[in-house]
Amino acid sequence: MRAAVRNGWWAGPLRTVVLPLAVAVFTVAGTFRAAQIQPFARPLDAPAVALLLVGAAALVLRRRYPAVVLGVAACAAWVYLALDYPYGPVFLAGLVAMCSAVVSGHRRSAYAVTGVAFAGLLVLHLVRFPDQPLPLFGAGGWLSSLAIVVAVCEWWRARRERLAQERLAQEEAERRRGSEERLRIARDLHDSLGHHVSLINVQAGVALHLMDDDPEQARSALAAIKKSSGELLREMRATLGVLRGVDEGPPRAPVAGIARLDDLLAENRSAGLPVELEVVGARRELPPSVDQAAYRIVQESLTNARKHAGPAGAHVRLCYADDGLTVRVDDDGRGTAAPAESSGGSGLPGMRERAGALGGTLTAGPQAGGGFRVEARLPTPAASPALEHGEPSISPRRV
Template structure:
């Protein structure tokens, strides 16, 4: 915490010079004024002024050597009083040095030097006035004043460290949010690009194959390519707008969610993948994060089916329970399952990351009867008790 404690106005470039000048001027002027009421004291001469200014001058390097500066200021004050010069604000430089050392985090050294200086001052007093008893009342006043100064310094140091820690916490939170947002955007781009590019590739293959034999089917394939590419461009513009930070208003295109599930299934059917949908339970409004995650999991699962399953049929099932939403995507294709990417990659790991980020789970693997299955369970507590649920199939 020493680095954090040095921040602020106390360690700025202006106080580095101005504060020692102010302390030196106040110490000299104040002591000259106090000397008028002390006729028995030694007259304040050049040596006395030099001793007063020594502690103030040492404050210039208090940031680099806080404990040493305190020792110099305390020694100069002790010599000053030991030579019989008049009392006054001679301890001001020492107090400033003490505060600087405590705020800089050098607490043990500062307290050791302060305790030594306090004992030394009592010894100096006994040497100067051997016939007088120890001034317990005056020593108690000095000690009380010193305790107040130390308490204020400790309070200020603790406050600055707390503020610095809070600032570090805020910065770490912002960095974590930024990382999570970048990861979310990367997953969305992967799912969207993979889905639409796969559709475009399939329809382009159909168009090339039937260009001479079935112009009507070619026209249908080109229309599907145009629609899919337009949707891809819209999603990319929306994502790039988020990256640039210019999308301050509500999104102008529909947000990916289960409300668009029928369009997604229609696109896959048009690309040659028969898909059935089964919904168990009463549909309800889901949290946006859960709604989008469920859509993206279905989208990526169907994309993997088209890429890897070969000739196949797919089935999407949504099961609404009281506390969860179960998403199951199955196919009966003979092809190999989607390869697992490296940790932190896309595809299956990306779907698992989506589920885990919401506190859910996702399992994927071959079916015992053939084909491949993706099963996700996402937490989605109902806002109210739902009526009796009935299964529906479309």
Template sequence: MPPTPSSRAWWGGSRAWWGGVWSTVVVPLLVAGFTLGGTQWSDRYGQPAARPVDALAVVLLLAGPALLVVRRARPGLVLGLVAAVLITYLALGYPVGPVFVASLFALAEAVSAGRRVVAYTVTAVTFTAAVSAYALTHPTTAIPLSAIGGWTASLVAFVAGCELRRSRRERLEQAREARREAERRRAGEERLEMARELHDALGHHLSLINVQAGVALYLMDDDPEQARRALATIKKSSRELLREMRATLGVLRGVDEPSREPVAGLARLDALVVENGQAGLPVTVHTHGSPRDLPAGVDLAAYRIVQEALTNTRRHAAADSATVLLGYDDEGLTIEVTDDGTASSAPGGGNGLPGMRERAAALGGTFTAGPGPEGGFRVRAHLPTAREEATP
């Protein structure tokens, strides 16, 4: 069973909680135990000349790990305080053991947080001061240059590892942000496509319903049969509108199964012509070239452009008829919808023409709309198909 959103949220919250507990509780406790135990062992077996570990030493040994609790909130400050505790401990002549561990954790956090200047400055000062403090408190024990070189190399390697970790984390975060941006862009494109589908479906069917309702009211008494046919057309158009809205909203909700109804395309052009004829706009269709199956996106866009152009003609052009021309060639499909109206079929401030232009542009095509060469209004779009058909 795939994880549900609630289970993913619970799992993500649990991981975040455990991560916080590990960082603020477990790690400081482990560092404290290792530092205190290792230093006491060193005091007992390896450094008889060092000052014995007393209560003050224990406080200093535990102060560094305790500061690690807030290292993520204040990485620079914590690194400085831990370094000060370390230098104080060494300056008092206490035995050297794993007393540097807390400083290394604080250094790693500062580098990871991007506080490089603070991290490198404090580290350099602390290293110099620690070596000096040891030399002053152990005047009879000379520090070999090879040991200093080894410590320096180890510290440089540790800093390099911290930088690699920080760089990797930044790359992962950039990749996650890129994926989130791609998802947002894809969601925006899908919402825009859904908005165009709803606009085209609503505009077409509601326009038909409005016209047929007027016919039914006008002929109710004089021609009941014609009024009955108009009401039947209203019923059919409203049923089709409900089906398209239900399918679109189902996709938006992400809960419905894919619709089994035929997808809008030029195969439904004849039905569209009949609907417009019943609404009082005779439509003639001419085809040039050899009709062929089109890619799904092109087929849908072609149908919606014709549908919206005829809807605009019915609503705004005061036209007696319209003509649809479909031109097939090797490059794609050319669509022209012209009317013989006397008014512009481009409503001011509407979404019809911008929606048609967006559909054509999304497929790499072109779109123009304006007065026709012989009057009326003309919508022309070219939708390329060669690129999509060549894709295996």
């Protein structure tokens, strides 16, 4: 309601009435002036003024009934001239109605009514002046003027349609970007929540189990819970800030990426999952989207290993190549598929979406000898200068 008052609730009705009112004033005033140089025509009287006003008044409904309004304006002008009233801007209402019909898309009906009206005027001229030849020069001038008006109307209609299509395309692109952003936030929340909540659950169990027998170890587990919960709160605040559209300055916590992989592995080791890291090739700077996707895939894979592999160890392998990065996470547990694959969760599907969004692929499944493997291929642009120049490009490095 406030927006309507601020924008002016009267703006729509005012636009609907102003044009017909202007047409009425111009038509009546112009016809009275033109009548002064037509002494042999029938003097203007109340019926003549009423006929001049009929077409202008019908323009109020031009947007709802464009073809009907055009027909009414044409009939009023035809009857006005048939009664031998003087010429003047009596066709203005009809031209405005025709333009409105063409611009609104009612082209066929507009051209049909205009053609019939033009033919009717020629017939009327022959009936009124049977001894005079058909004024071809005047008719040609009318047709030329009408053709110019039609061309302008068609240009305006095409322009409006093009602008409408561009607006729809822009709205669709914005909706698509919004959907992609919501999907990205949902994946990040799932990965972050699953990882940190799983760590908190494991460490809470350790703390409860060792509270009486080993208070120092229980204290370490509680400290890990505090650290993990703090990380979780920071990530949730950042995500909620994006959802609210609040820009509170640059993020203080490091962005999730390969640079934080050592911290991630340390958290999993403290939660009871032995993890080894193998890097093949020279490490280099990756595009931010690839860097974050690789981190999240490793994070989710290790979370699934803690949840579903039982007592197990894990092995993370990063293989840098000129055209991409391969991320592989193996565990030697029971090797059963993660429930996210079959019960509608978003773990494995989310990882596939991350890889697919970058033009890559991800495969996941049990291994023949036991355990479970997740392998993602993430394409990257041409290799940038290596971050570790002294590192061999093909020999593995274990951490």
